[in-house]
Structures are given as structure tokens and as C-alpha cells.
Amino acid sequence: MYPKDLRYSTEHEWAKVEQRRVRVGVTKFAADKLSDVVFVELPQVGAQVTYMEPFGVIESVKAVSDLYAPVSGRVVEVNTSLSEAPEVVNTDPYGRGWIILVEPKDLKELDKLMTAEQYLKAIGEDPE
């Protein structure tokens, strides 16, 4: 449910290092809590995002939530398939439900994020 190779933000985004880039999405916890994601407002490719500043919006049937960047940098790719199938955020939050790919300013910024174990504690679930 919370892969060990990801880092987690207090706002329930995950960050995954892929070579020199960072893939970003929302956690299973956030996806479950939102339930029924029906719309994701994505930034433009090329946009600058800033650590723990909003970069987009995710909407379920019931609620609107901001998406926060777990790392600062430039957006190099966005998951355009979410406009047709936003529900993959619920069904596959760490896979097809990814949201943006960032070229980070400084990979060390990820050290500020939580490990899976810390995140589980933060959301009140037992680390297995």
C-alpha cells in the first residue's frame, strides 16, 4: 500500500526518483479519502513548481483538494491520460495514476520528505 522506495509529503503526495527526475502522485490514503476522483487539473509542461506549494487540483465527486509539490523544479511531463480516466488515481495511485514528472532543482530536497514508515505513522496506520 505504501511502497518503501517512495518518499511521502505531509499533504499525501508521493515522490519517486527515476534517474535524475522525480515522479509525483498522491498516496493510497489520499485517494481513498477523496474517493471517486473525477477531475485532475494539471500544470503546463515547463511550469515551475515549488516545494510544498500547490501545483494543481484534484477533485472527487464531493470535494476539491490542492496538490502540493513534494519537490521544487520544472515540470517535464504531465499525465495527460488523467483527463480521460481520472479514476486511475483511485485504482492505481502509484502506477497509472501518477500526476507529474519533475526535473528537480536539488534532489536533496527529498530528504525533507517522510519515509514509508514515517508516513504510515503520520496517517495512523501500523507499519507492517
Next chain:
Amino acid sequence: MAVDQLKRTSLYTVHVQSGARMVEFGGWEMPVQYAGIVEEHRAVRTAAGLFDVSHMGELVIDGPGALDSLQRLITNDAGRLPVGGGLYTPMCLPGGGIIDDLTVFRIGERRYLLVVNAATTDKDFAWIRDHTRHAEARDRSPEFALLALQGPQANEILGRVTRADLSRLEFFHFMDPVDVAGVADCVISRTGYTGEDGFEVAIPWDAAPEVWEALMGSGRRDGLVPVGLGARDTLRLEAGLMLYGNDIDETTTPLEAPLGWTVKLDKGEFIGRDVLVRQKQQGVRRKLVGFEMLERAIPRHGYGLLAGGLKTGQVTSGTFGPWVNKSIGMGYVAAEFARPGTELAVEIRGKPARAAAVKLPFYKRSA
């Protein structure tokens, strides 16, 4: 609203055991969803859903002056109601603003049952009591639990647990007292808030869990699921029905809302009539419209509505409609922009998103 202690219905434990997510609503702790809003919404459109709406209030006016008092209180005409019949109506302030919207059932020659919104029950009761003459008004909310069974399979499912002949029960009529799942003294009405065929069943407060379990047992094979307030809201919005406190309130009149059909100016004097007569003659300045988004964006309560680039009003309800599969909303606009087809825009996070006024409802079941 200041809430010291949230109230719970007699089904609270059943909801929690069914995996419901509970939220505060109108001073009550209620289920907002079980399996998920979209799944529950679809079940009601294709099979059936069971709702706990015990938070709603039940008021009774009883006595020789009951009809006259009621006629002064509401805009619709209760004078034409037979015993066993019901109607939907606003109840207005002298200035025409809506105190609440409610259903009225004639349960005896000189007795009427009023089903009102949870958050307004106390306010409604005080107002009704103060305007009741030669009759007694009583708040009987603590005595009644209320379930709604809605969807194309509702008739089948309820029919298996009651001997009442549902085929004789027409829309907006009721039967009482009837047995449901072995529980005596229930009231079954053919009413609802989803746009589907269905029933609302009033049950002695403590007996609701028995009836709930019996209905769930009867309906499981038909695809019956428990439904929370989340899908109740998306279902009613697709059906173009008003939500008190969002779409209508004390600052809006029934003629500004699309409730002109509930205003019977020729039935005689009633509270708010003067203002409504004037609005009818002169026309209203603003109107509630339904609209669909023309781009991918979801309107929400409180967002600005624009016409011709200028602010004209506010979104009162908005969502992604799980069955109509598009973003829909309602809100007030200057009357000249209310015509279906008019291009509008919704201010979403500082940017205008294109929308078009459409005729309500967004969803109508095929007969």
C-alpha cells in the same frame, strides 16, 4: 451553527458496521458514503438504494383549524388534498423568502403531517406553532425514523416485506398504518429525492434497524445497496431538485427558484402572497438556472457565475453528475440570462470556465 452534541439516528450502529464514513449534517452524525458515491449513485439509477433520512423532522398539525392554518403557512394548495394524499411546498416569510421546503400529507380529516429538513426543524416548528389557530402543532420528530428506498427495483423489494398493496399507491400518496417487516404502525409514501420511483417509510424510532435489515435482506439479490448523503446530493442534483440552505433559503423566493408550480396565488391569503403577486406581475430580477459545463471543470457551491464577462450570480449547487456523466450545476443569474442555451461562465480558481444554461432536470427517468 453551534452544535454541542451531534444527534444520532437509531441506525447509527448499523451504519458504522456497514463501513459508512460518518459526517456532521444539520446537527446529526450521518453516513456520507458506504462503498463510494459513484457506485451508490449508479445503484439507485439501475437497481435500488436504501437511505437513512431519520434526521428529517416530522411535525403534525391537528384540530379543526388545521387546514386553515396550513393554508396560511404554505404556498401550495392543501385544500385539494384527499386523506392519503400529499404535496411538496415551500413555506415563506412575509417577504417571500423561503423558511423551508417540505412535504405535507393529509393523515386524517383534520390532521396533517409535515416532513421538514433536519437543520430547520426547530425553526419551522416555532414558526408553525406561532401561526397555528384552533389546532395543535406538535414536533413528533423523536418518534419517527425515516428510510428512503429508491430505484427501479424499490417496488419489488418493499413488496416482499409488506402486505400493503403497493400497486395501489400512486406518486405522492401514502398508506398508513401498515406493517413493514413485522413492524406495525409504519407509514409508506411513494415519494423521494432521487428522480427514481421509490418510497419513504416512516417507522417507530427504535424499530428502524429491523426494517433496515429486512429491506437489505430482501433487496440484496436485486442489487440494493445502502446509500449515504453524498450520493443523495448528486442524485437530487441530477433530478433538478432543490437543496434547502444551498439552492433556496430565506433570501430567495419560490418564483426566483423554479418552484412557481408550487405557488397557488388563487387559493386565498397566505404568508408571503403579496410579495409573490408583485413578483409575478413585474417579473423576477434573478432566476435559478441549471447549467452544464462546456469544458472540463467542476462547479461548486459559492463559485461566481458570469454572463457576458460580468458577475451575475453564484453557483448554489454543483458536482460531477455520475450518471449523466458531465459537470452540472445550478445557480442564480440575472433573469435575462436564464434562457436555456445562454452562454455563462463559472469562476473556478480565478479563471472563467465556459458553461451553458440548460433546462432542468439534468436527468429524467424513462417512464
